[in-house]
Amino acid sequence: MKLYNTMTKQYEELVPLDGETIKMYACGPTVYDYFHVGNARCFVVFDFLRRYLEYRGYKVNFTQNFTDIDDKMIKRANEEGTTVKDVAEKYIAEYFTDAKGLGVRPATNHPRATENIDEIIDIVKTLVDSGYAYAVKPDDSKDDYDVYFRTRKFKGYGKLSHKDIDDLISGARIDVADIKEDPLDFAVWKATKPGEPYWASPWGNGRPGWHIECSAMSKKYLGNNIDIHAGGEDLAFPHHENEIAQSESYNDCKGCADTTFTKMWLHNAYILTDGQKMSKSGISFKVRDVAKVYGYEAIRFFIISAHYRSPVNYCVEAMNQAKASVERFHTCEDNLNFRxxxxxxxxxxxxxxxxxxxxxxxxxxxxxxxxxxxxxxxxxxxxxxxxxxxxxxxxxxxxxxxxxxxxxxxxxxxxxxxxxxGFEIKASENADEDAEIDALVAQRAEAKKAKDWATADKIRDDLKARGIVIEDTPQGAKWKRA
Ligand SMILES: [Zn+2]
CATH class of the missing domain: 1.20.120 (Four Helix Bundle (Hemerythrin (Met), subunit A))
Incomplete structure (x- = not known):
């Protein structure tokens, strides 16, 4: 199987690094809200890739994290007058509800950032000890430090997003009050601020930066060198670029023979609405709401029916078509069963x-x-x-x-x-009702055989009133919900 590697811009043959198991990491959601159709693309596509790899006989260890501590989480907790932990619990549960509806299976591992703080601190410490990162105080009156990654020290910076470090420097936003050595440096650890959750660390109280979470969880669950790292194309820069800088510098510090963090980088394109990127904060189409109108399977079809690297436009026509397409598959399966x-x-x-x-x-x-x-x-x-x-x-x-x-x-x-x-007819949630309808349809067949047209018509009309349509075929009667 060949996949397009964003890093090399080539189609490359997928061969497991250890000859056996594909180690695959996907950046998961920040759990401060329901996820929308744009987020769903990444979950559906990469879960399906994992399914297909298994179908082709590979073993797959698929790890997808939950970011359960960041600015948006804190903001939501304050808005709802609750804790960050409660916000996380709520939206992780909601994630699994929508994921299940979309036919996305749970990953092999779903680590949460807040449950991997020790691992994060270990990486930050290694980076600081070797000069890849440095601690500075954002507030002289306190003993809590920010820790920044020394971007320029990592020679491969920009290799994934094909950006030149000098261009990045000229484009970087220079904050007057910046305490960083270089505008390109990014936070791996943040000193605590009033009202925020924090953890004790060698740099005082604080919390991890977003990028370091993925470096830590990927290393913990998949090892220092992994086969595939996946995510939306908006994550390539700076998130994935920063992950590479941290993880490969760490591998270097630890004397790894191969310091390469990830062999293959896969990025899915955006879902657009009226030509604009769909996002949680802007134009929003929550999967939960869209599913109420079209059903989860139509969303799955809409996503899978496009190649993952092509942008697609979300619109009513596309969703109606998706729904009708899934119906066609169900009808064909149904007809086969009947025959x-x-x-x-x-x-x-x-x-x-x-x-x-x-x-x-x-x-x-x-x-x-x-x-x-x-x-x-x-x-x-x-x-x-x-x-x-x-x-x-x-x-x-x-x-x-x-x-x-x-x-x-x-x-x-x-x-x-x-x-x-993932388009098979799902087990009916009303198995009892199905059995009852089967029995009524059989009674109607008996009545017809006995030329008792009144009874036969009454059963048909009663079922019709309940939204059940009977279709007479040369092989006998079959029914479906209208
Ligand atoms: Zn990530």
Missing amino acids: IKVAKEMGTRNINDEELKLLEGFAGRKTQMCEALDYDFNTADGIAAIFELTRDINKALSNEDLSLEFLEKAKEIYMELITLF
Whole structure:
């Protein structure tokens, strides 16, 4: 499988560094609010990449953190008259609710910054001891220090975002009251301010900077050298650039044979609304709210149906189309189930050559899908292959005489692909009601057989009033929720 590495600007073959397990880190959410469709892209895409890597036989250790201490968290806690910890607990729980709806599985590890303070302090200490970072007092009347990374000391600075350090210097904002040695230096530890949560450290009371959190959690859960680091393209600079500076300087201090922090850098593009970047603070489309209108699966489809490095525009038409597309997959699955049920009840003949040939064609769609995903995870072309398979199967189902073996094999291929993409029909939350409807539909069939049209019509009308539509097919009646 080849992936586009932002660092080298090349498509590179993915080979696990340790020959066995892909170690993958994605920058997770700052948990001060519900997440929006723009944030969801990163969660959906990289969880799906992990699923696909597993489908292809790799072992994957996928770590995605929660940033549970930062300025926005503190601001939200003050606004709500609660603690930063309570804000974090609330929105971490809400994250898992929306993630589950979107078909995003929990990561192998979900570390929180506040639970890794010792690890963070250890890295900062190593950096300070070796001169990669320095402590300064922001307030002479107190004994708490800020610690800054000496950006210029790290020779590779700018290599990910392809920025020249001299250009960065001329563009850097120079604060008059700046206590830093160089405007490019960034905070790895911040002295405490009144009303903020803090931890004791060798530099007095304070809290970690954002960038150091990812360096620490990635190192703790995945080691000093990792295979893939992923995130939104807005994180490449300065966040990921700073992570590289910290982690590779740390690896250097520790005498690592290979100081490279991450072999492959993957960045997803933005979701736009009217040509503008979607963000939590500006134009906002919370997944929770969008799901109420279109359903979670439509959001998942909308995200996966585009290649992760292409910007996409969020709009009503796109969401309606996404919803209809998911419906098509469900209908096809439903039809296969129904035909299998009927073939089992009615008895069947052996599979014939024509059917075997059709199955070969279906398998070809699977190959087509894998080829798309194997080349920089092109989920857009992957979905196109599933659409073609859906069309192939629908066409085959127009034949009323199909063997059970053919139907089951067709379903097997279809479900493999549909489940990989996360669009299988989910187990109904109203299994009891489903059983009741099945029974009523069976009663109606009996009534029709006995030419008791009044009873048959009444059952149909009663169900219709409940939003259940019965469709009569040559193989018998089937129902669905309208
Ligand atoms: Zn990060």
